[in-house]
Amino acid sequence: MNWNITAGRPVYVQLIEQLELALVAGEFPPGSRIPPVRELAADAGVNPNTMQRALQDLESRGLLQAQRTAGRTVTANDTVLQALRRKRAATLARDFLQQMHALGMTAAEVETLLRETETSEKE
Incomplete structure (x- = not known):
C-alpha cells in the first residue's frame, strides 16, 4: 500500500481515509485478512498506536472485523x-x-x- 502522510491534518484521519480508499478499491478484498497493526504502521511510518486508532474506527463502522487469534479481516458485506x-x-x-x-x-x-x-x- 502506498501511504501519503502529510503535515497539517491529524495522522489517524489520513490513515482512515487511505485505508478506506484501499478497501473500496479492492486492495484488500472483502473477507480477506489485512496485515497486522505493527506491519501496517511500519509501512506507513507511523506509531502503531496511531494505526490501531485508525483500524478501530474502521471496525466501529463495520468495515473491518476483529478475529481474536486471526487478526482483522475486511467485511464480507459488499x-x-x-x-x-x-x-x-x-x-x-x-x-x-x-x-x-x-x-x-x-x-x-x-x-x-x-x-x-x-x-x-x-x-
Whole structure:
C-alpha cells in the first residue's frame, strides 16, 4: 500500500481515509485478512498506536472485523463497502463541483468538460 502522510491534518484521519480508499478499491478484498497493526504502521511510518486508532474506527463502522487469534479481516458485506464507495465518490463530486462553480463554470460547461476529458483519456 502506498501511504501519503502529510503535515497539517491529524495522522489517524489520513490513515482512515487511505485505508478506506484501499478497501473500496479492492486492495484488500472483502473477507480477506489485512496485515497486522505493527506491519501496517511500519509501512506507513507511523506509531502503531496511531494505526490501531485508525483500524478501530474502521471496525466501529463495520468495515473491518476483529478475529481474536486471526487478526482483522475486511467485511464480507459488499453493501457496506459499496455504501462507503458511494459516499467517497459523492464527496469528491461535491468538492469538484464547488471548485468548478468558483471558476464561474455552469453545470452545462462542467458536463461538456467532463465528456471532452473522458473522450481524450480514451484516445
